[in-house]
Amino acid sequence: MSFAGYFINGTVRDNELFAAVNDELRRQRDQVELIASENFVSEEVLSAIGCVMTNKYAEGYPGKRYYGGCKFVDVAEKLAVERVCRLFGCKFANVQPHSGAQANLSVFYALAKPGDVILGMGLAMGGHLTHGSAPTISGKWFRAVNYGVDEDGFTDYDQVRRLALEHKPKIIVAGASSYSRKIDFGRFREIADSVGAFLMADIAHYAGLIAAGLYPSPVGAAHAITSTTHKTLRGPRGGVILTDDEAIAKKIDGAVFPGVQGGPHMHIIAAKAVAFFEALQPSFKEYARNVLDNSIMMADRLKELGLNIVSGGTDCHMSVVDLTKLSITGKIAETELEEAGITCNKNAIPFDKLPPQQTSGIRIGSAAMTSRGLKTTDFKKIADLIYKVLSGYGKPGHEELKKETRSETLRICGEFPLYGKDRALP
Numbered sequence: 001m002s003f004a005g006y007f008i009n010g011t012v013r014d015n016e017l018f019a020a021v022n023d024e025l026r027r028q029r030d031q032v033e034l035i036a037s038e039n040f041v042s043e044e045v046l047s048a049i050g051c052v053m054t055n056k057y058a059e060g061y062p063g064k065r066y067y068g069g070c071k072f073v074d075v076a077e078k079l080a081v082e083r084v085c086r087l088f089g090c091k092f093a094n095v096q097p098h099s100g101a102q103a104n105l106s107v108f109y110a111l112a113k114p115g116d117v118i119l120g121m122g123l124a125m126g127g128h129l130t131h132g133s134a135p136t137i138s139g140k141w142f143r144a145v146n147y148g149v150d151e152d153g154f155t156d157y158d159q160v161r162r163l164a165l166e167h168k169p170k171i172i173v174a175g176a177s178s179y180s181r182k183i184d185f186g187r188f189r190e191i192a193d194s195v196g197a198f199l200m201a202d203i204a205h206y207a208g209l210i211a212a213g214l215y216p217s218p219v220g221a222a223h224a225i226t227s228t229t230h231k232t233l234r235g236p237r238g239g240v241i242l243t244d245d246e247a248i249a250k251k252i253d254g255a256v257f258p259g260v261q262g263g264p265h266m267h268i269i270a271a272k273a274v275a276f277f278e279a280l281q282p283s284f285k286e287y288a289r290n291v292l293d294n295s296i297m298m299a300d301r302l303k304e305l306g307l308n309i310v311s312g313g314t315d316c317h318m319s320v321v322d323l324t325k326l327s328i329t330g331k332i333a334e335t336e337l338e339e340a341g342i343t344c345n346k347n348a349i350p351f352d353k354l355p356p357q358q359t360s361g362i363r364i365g366s367a368a369m370t371s372r373g374l375k376t377t378d379f380k381k382i383a384d385l386i387y388k389v390l391s392g393y394g395k396p397g398h399e400e401l402k403k404e405t406r407s408e409t410l411r412i413c414g415e416f417p418l419y420g421k422d423r424a425l426p
């Protein structure tokens, strides 16, 4: 069994399942991964995710558990908390949320009541589902009001202020999933203070860059900060909540458990501790620097080739490409690129005229492939390949061109092995 040789050496009984795992490993190895929310964790993080701490029930918090036998999982959780506080320079952390969505729900539960107003960036403008979208709890249990971006694609702070004064939100959410520019958390706080609202910063996407000092930090500005741990931060799938305010920290702890969740996933918390350890190393700063350089290179090159980038560029690991000029939808672009060996996702552009199932854009990110070791020259090449595939769509010889591109993407992937014995991740 060739399951990367990491955990299972020899045979497994459940061949059916592990065949799928091996197929997924092969897919990850052979695709140029540009999905902005994805990354490749280190082998140490993978080991912690698969460790025996998954067997342990530990409802409660270190030193205050509802179960016996928590001595060693307490060590893991304390390490995770202490390290993430050091990483972001804040006082309190809850590392138990199972995901970013759970982290957000926990903060809403801690600081607001059903029927209160929450003001967040609209989904179609770059915000996240959990920031007040209609089909989610955040949209159903709260009165959700949305702000967006201006014509140039930058956060419309005047609109945020206007909506805050008009609707008197309980919580203002700063943060996004497909917004590539810097967020002025201080300006958000000023607006929040002027109407007596809490400011929640959701840094799910930017966390790794913030940890490295390459993107503005909301610490000191936001009352509560939520994040995922698996995007640019390069840890296991999960969430985390940070704050500097002791009273808010207490409320958040109660909101995560028993408010929203039951027993914490101690193996994931162990893996978070490993990821935070890694992010504290000097090599992570270098990684984040490369993520940013690579992302800027990719956006600049696509611009040079004639495509529009929403807001005209990027200050982080991702950008949203406006495909209107090519008369191709985001949905078609996503499929075409996947066939050529490049994975990304369709994404609405601000004021998109197409429905969300089609969209006029794609979102591309550099975090995952930078973990494999790609540098700016490689990302320039990838931008060229993206342009080639998309601009050739519907023209004669397109299938052939996609095949050529597929060989090229396979060659790139081969040059930067993933989970290979010869060249492991940092």
Ligand SMILES: *Cc1c(COP(=O)(O)O)cnc(C)c1O
Pocket (backbone or CB within 6 Å): 037, 098, 099, 100, 101, 102, 104, 127, 128, 130, 175, 176, 177, 202, 203, 204, 205, 228, 238, 239
């Ligand atoms: C990804 C993301 C989340 C949700 O994270 P999950 O772990 O998928 O629940 C929340 N907020 C933002 C801004 C995100 O980008």
